[in-house]
Amino acid sequence: MIIRDSIEVNERVYPAPKVPAVAICLDGCEPAYLDAAIADGLMPTLKRMRETGTDRLAHSVIPAFTNPNNLSIATGRPPSVHGICGNYLYEPETGEEVMMNDVRFLRAPTLFKEFYDAGARIAIVTAKDKLRALLGAGLKFDEDRAKCFSAEKSDSSTAAEHGQEKASQWLGMAQPEVYSAELSEFVFAAGVKLLAEWKPDLLYLTTTDYVQHKFAPEDAEAKTFYEMFDRYLTQLDAMGATIVVTADHGMKPKHLADGSPAVVYAQDLMDQWLGEGAARVILPITDPYVVHHGALGSFATAYLPQGVDQADIIARLKATAGITLVMDKAEAVMRFELPGDRIGDIVVISGENVVIGTSAHRHDLAALKQPLRSHGGLSEQEVPFIVNRKIDMPSAPILRNFDAFFYATTAAAL
16 A cells, blocks of 8 residues: 555545555446345345445436446546536537547546555456546556456457456456446456455446346346345455445336337427427437437437527426426536536436437337336436445435545545
8 A cells, every 4th residue: 555645636535545445336226226136135245234334325416327427436526527427418619419438528637546646556447448538537557556447348458558458368257248247247357356466545346237227126137137246245345445335327117018118209399399400409328338228318408599488498398298307507507516518508307217319210229129227317316325334424415426435435544
């Protein structure tokens, strides 16, 4: 352990850990998944952690999507500080819609960079490669001080770019299919090997929600996934690390009784009200993994033409079945701590069992083999927050998932 003093990152002070501090982000982990697996006796280690450590619920960042929440966990701050407010955004200055994966979008340093600069050893393992560059921003990769690689591209990782040459070969596990539970298992197995052999000061493990998009908490496939996770958690816990288990968002069924997706096509509505193409609806859930969700989630933002009666559009959307919340930019920025220059004129959130689309013809839903399960809104904001140590936490303000490393390092400093 090299660092001796606390580290200030983005106006928060983190103690210097005496043992490895680990945060695990279980992508899409609705709290009910853990309850169901524990009830069946499949997660004895997590059950013990709940009973002898700290067991709370926390709020994720809104929109409840992967990129904004992972970067909030990585920076300890909301999107208004780090700038990542979705997986996808519209850039008015270029007129282009682009993935928000590039480091140029990041406006604040990560915990990993600041701890690394102070002398700490950092390891980050992601399931999907879309997060790797953002999480590893500012790190100088080598096989002694910093590693950041993905399961998705583990065959092609290099020491120079990822801190680990051919991670799949190093782990002795073939590069998994991207649409598989094995993608997350690779992350857990790599975390165990890193903690046992490399002993990082900070270790971040973040998974994929492939299983959660396909299966409900009571389904056998979901329970098998969490049983598998508990086996790796047992090994991590036995090595003496402090561990925080949380999630980037929950997951809810978003379909009708016949299994078809329950969708409000917001771009079609705007085209009817304002003329075709006059407004632009952006779905920040959009990413390359369309089999998961078909780019359908419960949060959208819309850019309106100049001179439109914004209050009238908000009122019409509020009156639309399935829509639960509509607000202008100023209210969204304040309520959800979002960067105002990266969202539209209004924000729209749908209900627990409804998603928002653009236009019906733009969504290819052929890849959805099961009834749609998705996320993004207030109904998916509540996530688990479990620590394998007993820690005093204030009852207010509300615990956030991006407090993960604060409490991991606090426990590791005791």
